Every structure is written in structure tokens, then in C-alpha cells.
Amino acid sequence: PAVRLFGLSGSLRRNSYCRSVLEALQAILPPDVRLALHEPRLPLYSEDEDGEASPHEVRRFRASIAASDGVVIVTPEYNHSLPGALKNALDWASRPLGAAALTGKPVVVISVSPAFTGGVRAQSHLHDVLLAIRARIVAGPQIVIGNIAAKISDGRFVDESSLCFALETIGALLKDVGRGAPAAAAASS
């Protein structure tokens, strides 16, 4: 594909709303934009295990991010912050210092919640973490999806307006990496 996006869910839950949002985005992106889905299922970060002999799933995780043109993170909010599993995965992706897979990578952030607040506090903490890693947070309006349970039907995320909203910022990312915005695909879905 012309563009490879690394889609990262902040949740490990089997029927995760975050994954439903990523799958819905997958379905409406143009065919030459590949959004691969990943979970933050990695061992707990330890500097002792980092380096030459880092765990193979960590090396794969880092390599996939490095090979991507950009990252789309969809996260829930756990206790007013980002889930530990996601923070852990981002810690792995933040090293080696100066040559980390996420450093300089354009990232689009989306937060979701069954509550009307839509995970805004998780999103703001995630923003701080991405700044520390020196990822390039794609500028745009905050993409916050509240009341998400009402926007799921048969396990599928079906809220067109949230998807179009998210697609605008993903369009900015695609433009950033030299690919036109996916407006046509959004309209035809």
C-alpha cells in the first residue's frame, strides 16, 4: 500500500470499543491506505530487558511503528488517565533514546468512553506522554467520542459523524506524509 498506518488500541478487552473504532476507520479509509491494528500486549518495561536482547514482541512492535508512515491511537480512559498497558507500550516505543520508533512520527489521538466525557482526561495525559517522546501530534480538534455504547451496533462502531470528524485529522496526517486527504472515501461509505 502507498501509506501504512499503525493503529494502536489502548485496550486489551476482547470486545473493546477502541478496536471497534479502529475497525470502522479501516473500513472507510481508501484502499491504498492500510491501517494495521495492534494491541498494547507487551511485557512490562524494564531497562534490564531493553537493548540488544529486548523481547521479540517488543522488537516487532518497534519495527512495525518504524515502518509505518503514521500512528493512530484510540484509547479508553482508566481512572482519569491512559490505561497502564498503553503507557507501557509507549514506554517501549520511546526507546532507544534519540532513535525511538515513535520519535518524529505523526500521531493522531482519539479517546472514547461510555461516559459523555469521552476520555478527555486520558487524552490530555496521552498528549503529555507523546510530547515527552517527541512524537509529532497531528494538529486538529480533539477527537473525543463520548456515549460510545450507544454508537455500537452488533459490535460495530456506527457513528458516521465521529468517523468523519476523525477522518479529517487522519486526512491531515496523510497530507503530511504526501498523500491527499481521504474525503472521497468518507463520503462514499
Ligand code: FNR
Ligand atoms: C474505566 N472506565 C472509565 N471511563 C471513563 O470515562 N473514565 C474513567 O476514569 C474510567 N476509569 C476506568 C477504570 C478502569 C480500571 C476500567 C476497567 C474502566 C470505563 C471505560 O471507559 C470502559 O470500560 C471502556 O469500555 C473501556 O474501553 P474498551 O475496552 O471498550 O476499548
